[in-house]
Amino acid sequence: MPFGQIRHQNPVIVQLAQSIGRTPSALSMKMGNFARLDPAHQRRNVGGLSHGGKLDRQVWDEFHAxxxxxxxxxxxxxxxxxxxxxxDQELEAPVLPGxxxxxxxxxxxxxxxxxxxxxxxxxxxxxxxxxxxxxxxxxxxxxxxxxxxxxxxxxxxxxxxxxxxxxxxxxxxxxxxxxxxxxxxxxxxxxxxxxxxxxxxxxxxxxxxxxxxxxxxxxxxxxxxxxxxxxxxxxxx
Ligand SMILES: [Zn+2]
Structure with a gap:
């Protein structure tokens, strides 16, 4: 089954999609595009969706670099x-005395x-x-x-x-x-x-x-x- 199509079952994806105001399927499609760019997936012929954009490639390349x-x-x-x-506006920081x-x-x-x-x-x-x-x-x-x-x-x-x-x-x-x-x-x-x-x-x-x-x-x-x-x-x- 293509990588992107099963992700919306995952409660983490559903929660993440809600928090950024996107639908779980839109987020799944985006993750499918990233999966397509992963060399390990390419070797195993696990394709993502075919319309991954230039920006996806840029983000993926930047991560790997x-x-x-x-x-x-x-x-x-x-x-x-x-x-x-x-x-909550502050990042939690482990502050130690001194x-x-x-x-x-x-x-x-x-x-x-x-x-x-x-x-x-x-x-x-x-x-x-x-x-x-x-x-x-x-x-x-x-x-x-x-x-x-x-x-x-x-x-x-x-x-x-x-x-x-x-x-x-x-x-x-x-x-x-x-x-x-x-x-x-x-x-x-x-x-x-x-x-x-x-x-x-x-x-x-x-x-x-x-x-x-x-x-x-x-x-x-x-x-x-x-x-x-x-x-x-x-x-x-
Ligand atoms: Zn073990």
Whole structure:
């Protein structure tokens, strides 16, 4: 089914459409146009509607060129929308005693970018761990493939993210597991011990070669995964 046609069933879309004074179908059509421009969708021949405009292309290209700035702008726009609906004019700021204004601004920016990344990644994977399909939201992390401390330019890019449960997030972050070129799990030799307890066996050893559950959009980036295999995975080189 084309991407745009099912979206109006989604209560978030209905709410967003209401808050910007558009119908859910108009908003769905717009999202369908964006979907058409996503290279991952193009590869899978999932087309959006055929009349996407120049402006859509411009917005899409701009997002892909600079995720962090656009992540920030989209979160601020959402907050303004929300403020308009609720009559609340101020952005919520985590002010700590002694913080200078520049530090407060920095903290707000970091938090908004983090929230954008988390929301984009987790919703793409339909709020499930991509490895074990655990669906408890409180147990899920939007994990960076290339750590955010290594590549600031990619810290907001959802293609540099995976939806992982706390257990697999830690294993991925510490290099005990990685993904191969075909998006199947590779388990490090360092995770293999004699007579492992049940959670270790089921959670780490049995997932070897298992394909991940693919996201609806923002497929994990091949270059980022190559970086993870070469620099973070413990059996590298
Ligand atoms: Zn998991």
């Amino acid at each position: 600079n995720w962090e700035t656009l992540a920030l702008e989209s979160q601020l726009a959402l907050q303004r929308l929300d403020a308009g609906v609720n009559g 913080d200078k204004p520049s530090e407060i601004t920095r903290q707000v920016k970091v938090r908004l970018v983090q929230r954008f990344f988390r929301d984009s990644v987790l919703s793409s994977y339909d709020y499930a761990c991509t490895i074990c399909e655990l669906r408890l939201r409180k147990m899920l992390n939007a994990s960076h493939i290339i750590p955010w401390s290594v590549d600031a330019a990619r810290r907001a890019d959802p293609r540099n993210g995976l939806s992982l449960c706390a257990f697999h997030d830690r294993a991925f972050d510490r290099g005990l597991i990685t993904l191969d070129e075909h998006l199947r799990v590779t388990v490090s030799e360092q995770a293999r011990i004699e007579d492992p307890p049940k959670l270790h066996h089921v959670g780490l050893l049995e997932i070897e070669n298992r394909p991940i559950r693919l996201p609806e959009r923002f497929h994990p980036d091949a270059e980022a995964l190559a970086y993870h295999r070469e620099n973070i995975f413990l059996d590298a080189g």
